Amino acid sequence: MKENVFYGKGMKPIKEDYPDIFEAIHLLNEVAFTGKALDYKTQKLIAVAIAASNSDSRATLNQIRSAINELNISKDEIMDVLRVVLLTSGMPPFIKAVGILNRVIEE
Structure with a gap:
């Protein structure tokens, strides 16, 4: 069970002020934690x-x-x-x- 909360409090301003950067970080998290192997x-x-x-x-x-x-x-x-x-x-x-x-x- 992987939760969508993968970052600390420091990411809140990024999420609010720079949603494009936040989305890129979110996608990187999804790619890194795949659970494939x-x-x-x-x-x-x-x-x-x-x-x-x-x-x-x-x-x-x-x-x-x-x-x-x-x-x-x-x-x-x-x-x-x-x-x-x-x-x-x-x-x-x-x-x-x-x-x-x-x-x-x-x-």
């Missing part, structure tokens, strides 16, 4: 890993939140992804992402 859940977990690997707190928060809310992805599944982040990107991005995950779980 990998299901949407797997693609979402990859998105969590990429955001966490980049140490992007806002993107990690949004990806984890939508993974849990949209797809009912468990804390353990996200932790499996974050273990790969630890291996590939190191301790700082891992610790930051685990903190974000715990915050989302507590909400």
